[in-house]
Amino acid sequence: MLARSALFAxxxxxxxxxxxxxxxxxxxxxxxxxxxxxxANVSIARDTWGVPHVTGKSDADAVFGLMYAQAEDDFPRIExxxxxxxxxxxxxxxxxxxxxxxxMKLFINPADLQAQYRASPPWLQKLMAAFAAGLxxxxxxxxxxxxxxxxxxxxxxxxxxxxxSIGGDIESVDLAQLVSFYGQQARPAAVALASxxxxxxxxxxxxxxxxxxxxxxxNGHALLMINPHTSFYFRPExxxxxxxxxxxxxxxxxxxxxxxxxxxxxxxxxHTSGGGDVIDEYLESIVDKDGAWFYRYDGALxxxxxxxxxxxxxxxxxxxxxxxxxxxxxxxxPIVRAHDGKWxxxxxxxxxxxxxxxxxxxTKARDYAAFYKSMELRTxxxxxxxxxxxxxxxxxxxxxxxxxxxxxxxxxxxxDGSDPATEWKGLHTxxxxxxxxxxxxxxxxxxxxxxFSAAGAHSPRQQDYPAYMSVYGENARGLHAVKVFQNxxxxxxxxxxxxxxxxxxxxxxxLLPALFVAWDALPAGDAQKLAxxxxxxxxxxxxxxxxxxSTATSLAIFWGQELADMAGKQxxxxxxxxxxxxxxxxxxxxxxxxxxxxxxxxxxxxxxNWQTPWGEINRFQRLTGEVVQPFDDAKxxxxxxxxxxNWGALAAFGQSSKSTTRRIxxxxxxxxxxxxxxxxRIKAKSLLAGGQSGDPASPHFSDQAAMYARGQFKDVLFxxxxxxxxxxxxxxxxx
Numbered sequence: 138m139l140a141r142s143a144l145f146a147x148x149x150x151x152x153x154x155x156x157x158x159x160x161x162x163x164x165x166x167x168x169x170x171x172x173x174x175x176x177a178n179v180s181i182a183r184d185t186w187g188v189p190h191v192t193g194k195s196d197a198d199a200v201f202g203l204m205y206a207q208a209e210d211d212f213p214r215i216e217x218x219x220x221x222x223x224x225x226x227x228x229x230x231x232x233x234x235x236x237x238x239x240x241m242k243l244f245i246n247p248a249d250l251q252a253q254y255r256a257s258p259p260w261l262q263k264l265m266a267a268f269a270a271g272l273x274x275x276x277x278x279x280x281x282x283x284x285x286x287x288x289x290x291x292x293x294x295x296x297x298x299x300x301x302s303i304g305g306d307i308e309s310v311d312l313a314q315l316v317s318f319y320g321q322q323a324r325p326a327a328v329a330l331a332s333x334x335x336x337x338x339x340x341x342x343x344x345x346x347x348x349x350x351x352x353x354x355x356n357g358h359a360l361l362m363i364n365p366h367t368s369f370y371f372r373p374e375x376x377x378x379x380x381x382x383x384x385x386x387x388x389x390x391x392x393x394x395x396x397x398x399x400x401x402x403x404x405x406x407x408h409t410s411g412g413g414d415v416i417d418e419y420l421e422s423i424v425d426k427d428g429a430w431f432y433r434y435d436g437a438l439x440x441x442x443x444x445x446x447x448x449x450x451x452x453x454x455x456x457x458x459x460x461x462x463x464x465x466x467x468x469x470x471p472i473v474r475a476h477d478g479k480w481x482x483x484x485x486x487x488x489x490x491x492x493x494x495x496x497x498x499x500t501k502a503r504d505y506a507a508f509y510k511s512m513e514l515r516t517x518x519x520x521x522x523x524x525x526x527x528x529x530x531x532x533x534x535x536x537x538x539x540x541x542x543x544x545x546x547x548x549x550x551x552x553d554g555s556d557p558a559t560e561w562k563g564l565h566t567x568x569x570x571x572x573x574x575x576x577x578x579x580x581x582x583x584x585x586x587x588x589f590s591a592a593g594a595h596s597p598r599q600q601d602y603p604a605y606m607s608v609y610g611e612n613a614r615g616l617h618a619v620k621v622f623q624n625x626x627x628x629x630x631x632x633x634x635x636x637x638x639x640x641x642x643x644x645x646x647x648l649l650p651a652l653f654v655a656w657d658a659l660p661a662g663d664a665q666k667l668a669x670x671x672x673x674x675x676x677x678x679x680x681x682x683x684x685x686x687s688t689a690t691s692l693a694i695f696w697g698q699e700l701a702d703m704a705g706k707q708x709x710x711x712x713x714x715x716x717x718x719x720x721x722x723x724x725x726x727x728x729x730x731x732x733x734x735x736x737x738x739x740x741x742x743x744x745x746n747w748q749t750p751w752g753e754i755n756r757f758q759r760l761t762g763e764v765v766q767p768f769d770d771a772k773x774x775x776x777x778x779x780x781x782x783n784w785g786a787l788a789a790f791g792q793s794s795k796s797t798t799r800r801i802x803x804x805x806x807x808x809x810x811x812x813x814x815x816x817x818r819i820k821a822k823s824l825l826a827g828g829q830s831g832d833p834a835s836p837h838f839s840d841q842a843a844m845y846a847r848g849q850f851k852d853v854l855f856x857x858x859x860x861x862x863x864x865x866x867x868x869x870x871x872x
Contacts, residue, residue, distance in 0.1 A: 161276040161288040172274040175201050175267070176870040183865045186851060187829035187837030190376040190860050196260075197267040199379040200394040204271030205870040207391060210373055211831030212275065215392035216287050217764060222298040223247070227450035228457070229285045235448050236316045239462060242446050243471040244307050244487050245297055253490045254293035261494060265292035268394045271870070278871050298392060299493035306485040306518055309416055314474035319462050343585030344398075345614065345787055346407035346523030348531035349633060353579035353626045358816040360628055361405040361525035362637050363387065363398050366782060366789045367808045369759075369766075369826040372397065374809055376855070385500040386821070386855055388809040395497045400813050400821070402855075403503045404526035408517070411585045412536025413570070414605040415486060415518045417561075419469040419554030420479040432467050432480070433555040442466040469554055481551055484561070485518070486538045492516035505530050505574075512537055512567050521583050527815040533581045535571035535588040535597075539606060540564055548605045571597045571606055580622040584787075586615030593623055613644040613716060613785030621787070630822060634812050636787075638848050640682040640778065643785030645693055647720045649676060652696075652733065655726035665730060672737050672747070683786070685752030685778045692747065694780060695736035703728050716783055743799040752776030755790070755801050757846050759839050762831040765794065768802040775846040777803060788848065807845075811853065821853035 164172070178194035179202035189206035193199030207215060220226055224241030226234040254265060269290040276282060276289075347362035354360055365372070365388065372388035377396065387399015398407055421432040423441070431438040444466060449459045465472040469482040486492075495514040502508040505526055512522070518538035525531045540561040546552050552559040573581055576592035583591055587607050589599050599607070620643070621636045628636075656673045659666035672692060679689035701715050708718035718724070737747040744753065756774035760767055782789035789806035803826075811823040826845050830837040844851065854860045 160283055161273075161280070164273065164277040168273070169277060172270055172277070173871060175270060176205075176274065179205075179870055180867060181206050181870065182860050182867045184854050184860055185863045185865050186374075186840065187835070187865070188374050188376070188854070189829075190854070190857075191378070193377075193379045193383075195263075196379045196381045196383050197263040199377050199383055200264050200267040201271040201274070202870055203375060203377045203389070203394055204268050204392075205275050206375070207373065207389070208272055208275035208279075210829055211370075211391060211762070212279075212282055213285075213762070214370070214764065214831060215272070216284055218298055218390070218392040219290075219294055220286055223294070225286060225449075227448060229451060231453060232450045232458070235450055235460060236312055236320065238448050238450075239319065239446060239464070240310050240312060240315055241307060242448070243310070243464060243473070244485075247293070250293045250296040250489065253296055257490055261490075261497075262292065264394060264497065265295045265493075268292065268295045274870060295394065296489040296493055298390075299489045299496060300517065300519070306416055309485075310473050310483055318472070318474050319464065343410040343782075344408065345618070345637065346409045346521070346581075346583050347618065347622070347633065347637060348407075348523050348525040348533070348581040349622075349628045350531045350575065350579040351529040354628045354814075356629070356814065356816060357529075358814050359525040359527070359529050359531055360630065360633050361400065361407060361523070361531075361813045361815070362633055363400075363405065363407045363809070363811040363813070364637055364787075365398055365408075365808055365810075366806050368793065368805045369803065369808050370831060372809050373829055374823060374825055383501055386853065387811065393496075395493075396500050397496070398809070399500070399811070400815075400819070401500065401503070402527075402819055404505070404508060404524065404815065405813050406499060406508070407523040408520040409523065409583045409585055410520055411583070411609050412519070412521050412607075413539045414548050414608045415536065415538050415540070417469075417484050417540070417542075417548060418551035419467065419482045419484065419559065420476060420551045421467050421469070421472065421482050421554045423480050430465065434468075435555065435557050439468070441472070467554060476551060482554060486516060488516050492518075504528060505532065509567065515539075515564050515567065521588075523581055523583055525813070525815060527817075530575055531573075531579075531581050532575070533573040533583065533588070533591055534567065535583075535591075535607060537567070537570070538564065539570050542603070542605055544603045544605070549608070565606075571602055573597065580625075582615065582618040582622060584612060584614035584618055584782075585609060586612045590615055590619055593619060610714070610717075612714070613642075614782055614787055614789075617641055617643040617785045617787055630812050630814050630820060634822065634848070634850060637810075637812070638779075638788045640684065641785065642681050642683060642690070642693070642780055644716050645679075645681045645697070645784065648697065648700075648716070649681075649693070651720070651724075651726075652729045653677060655729045658726065659730075665734070669730065669733055669737075672733055675748070683751055683778050683780050685776050686750045688748040688750055690751040690780070691740060691749050691754055692733075692736060694751075694784065695740055696733050697784065699732035699735045699739070700724065700729060703732060751780075752778060754799075755780070756803070757790075757826075757842055758802050759827045759842060760833075762833050762838075766802075766804065768798050768800075770798045770800055774800070774802065775842060777846045779803075779806065782806060810850075812850070813853075819853075819855045821855060822850035823853050824848075824850045 178198040180192045182190040191202040224238040227238050269292045272290040344366045345364040349360040351357045375389050376386040378384045384401050385396040387396040424431045430441045445463045447461050452458050467482045470484040472480045473483050474481045491514050495516050499511040515538050522534040571588045576595040578593045578595045589596050621639050675689050683690045704724050705715045708715045740747040755777050757777045758774035779788040779790035780786040781791035790803040793805045808826045814820040825841050828837040828840045
């Protein structure tokens with residue numbers, strides 16, 4: 138490994154006097170005239186739930202109105218998404234975010250995005266221009282809104298956030314390793330370095346997608362369940378239509394101008410995180426030659442490309458500082474860490490123009506052939522897709538961007554960057570990837586699990602595909618979904634919703650028997666056996682189903698959490714999901730029993746009784762419009778029966794931040810949920826966590842909260858006459 142002093146020498150720091158602007162500059166008269174003219178082509182109808190139904194004369198007009206409506210509901214989230222996407226968080230959050238910004242800027246370069254914008258087709262340029270204009274018109278007409286950083290949006294910015302998933306591929310780069318490689322010895326204190334930790338895996342940030350064929354529905358129409366498991370309030374609910382054929386309804390990620398998960402009058406799509414291996418690491422052999430750095434490739438030396446990246450950051454005492462870090466690239470991609478004396482370059486999809494094109498064009502597809510054509514752009518890198526349409530088709534695409542690779546190599550590990558045989562050899566066609574089309578069983582499920590149970594006995598076969606085409610295993614939600622759909626017929630919208638909210642916590646089917654064996658093996662009269670007899674009796678009588686009144690649910694989940702604290706570190710060291718590891722013989726009988734005792738003690742201590750109903754513990758609370766919600770046991774909250782997806786809950790509800798309260802407060806899981814029937818007319822029902830608006834003063838901040846807690850859906854108002862019957866307000870942008 139080369140001396141680190143040479144690397145440190147590439148890092149420079151400075152201080153500048155400026156600070157982020159807090160007010161949008163006054164718009165020019167020509168800009169205002171242009172925006173007002175476009176606003177005249179737009180109508181926004183807010184229904185009684187605050188959902189905006191945006192109609193534009195053209196697609197560009199509709200995009201203009203959609204962005205304006207989003208800004209009305211939660212401009213701070215829009216701005217934050219673009220601050221993050223462009224690697225500018227440190228400018229508002231301070232020095233602790235420098236390396237998060239560096240990670241984004243390894244791949245996102247404004248000059249490159251501007252060039253791609255100029256090279257984009259005219260129709261897409263119009264949409265990107267309308268995206269920026271809608272946001273800028275909002276700021277111009279709402280001077281009381283003070284942006285934290287972005288006071289003027291440019292059309293090319295849409296390319297910095299073009300795909301729609303929560304983290305995207307870039308955030309798979311380990312932040313702590315990036316800090317370790319490029320950081321100076323005095324690291325920013327607030328940058329958390331990764332370590333192997335105990336405890337459950339983080340609350341799953343994936344989704345459920347279910348499609349039902351006409352043959353097993355009551356009305357002979359295809360059904361689709363759209364059930365993303367995201368952080369709450371990550372996506373609002375919208376409808377956007379135009380005179381050019383756009384008519385999309387669903388969830389749009391704050392700041393994007395395409396419906397990410399949703400439907401039009403002919404078909405629907407649901408993305409679930411996962412798919413194949415789309416990110417690879419290359420071990421580069423570095424050589425210091427006459428003070429310059431090279432790497433070995435195919436028997437020769439190639440120079441590493443050195444790129445200085447400027448990172449402005451907010452100073453704690455006011456003003457702005459800047460740090461410039463010189464980063465290094467091989468032809469495989471940026472260097473992100475060191476490993477066994479070599480440097481590691483990461484390669485991933487970076488096609489923002491094609492990704493934005495695919496994200497938008499699929500919303501206008503009207504049949505399977507058109508949808509498939511959009512999939513052939515192959516830039517939906519981090520997602521699977523579950524599909525249904527009015528022609529009665531259901532389909533599944535496991536991933537979309539899958540590089541062709543030599544199957545001799547283990548692509549789960551870094552490969553030899555000096556060997557040309559490890560190069561990507563183009564992309565697999567969609568037909569070569571793992572797909573399903575109208576399987577004979579009549580249903581498709583994906584829960585971020587492998588595709589080999591997606592259609593029961595009619596699922597794809599693992600042996601027919603390279604190992605890199607599917608990197609996730611089965612999970613408890615997948616096992617649960619197969620139970621729910623196997624051999625069922627007569628599905629309706631309501632019964633599909635009921636199936637998607639089935640209350641079984643399937644993980645405990647495999648976890649509890651070993652606990653019972655451990656207790657049974659204790660000698661009669663043993664003190665631990667006597668102390669835990671009541672808890673074992675309660676769990677033995679439990680049917681693995683959650684409910685607000687269930688005390689067994691509380692005990693089982695607290696036991697599982699305690700056992701995960703004991704076994705989690707070892708599970709992660711082995712690369713095994715913690716819940717899967719807990720079901721193996723590597724967890725001792727003593728650990729299982731100790732975890733039960735600890736769980737009962739914790740329930741007794743925190744709630745006064747180890748037999749506390751689950752609804753007393755598990756709560757929904759929305760107090761502020763902040764991105765990271767505060768929670769307070771002393772303030773009002775609602776009981777929620779659902780549970781973490783880690784335990785197999787299809788209706789997932791989990792806390793993702795470190796708990797500082799006695800109660801569990803959901804932050805991630807079911808967020809926007811919709812069930813759709815594709816008949817001659819669309820029939821759909823939907824539900825949001827909390828409500829449409831991010832403003833606590835809005836009547837739509839939490840008007841769906843009680844319904845969310847009960848799983849009570851509202852009717853989707855898809856047609857103009859339905860909106861008219863439930864109209865709260867109709868207006869044009871700027872009014």
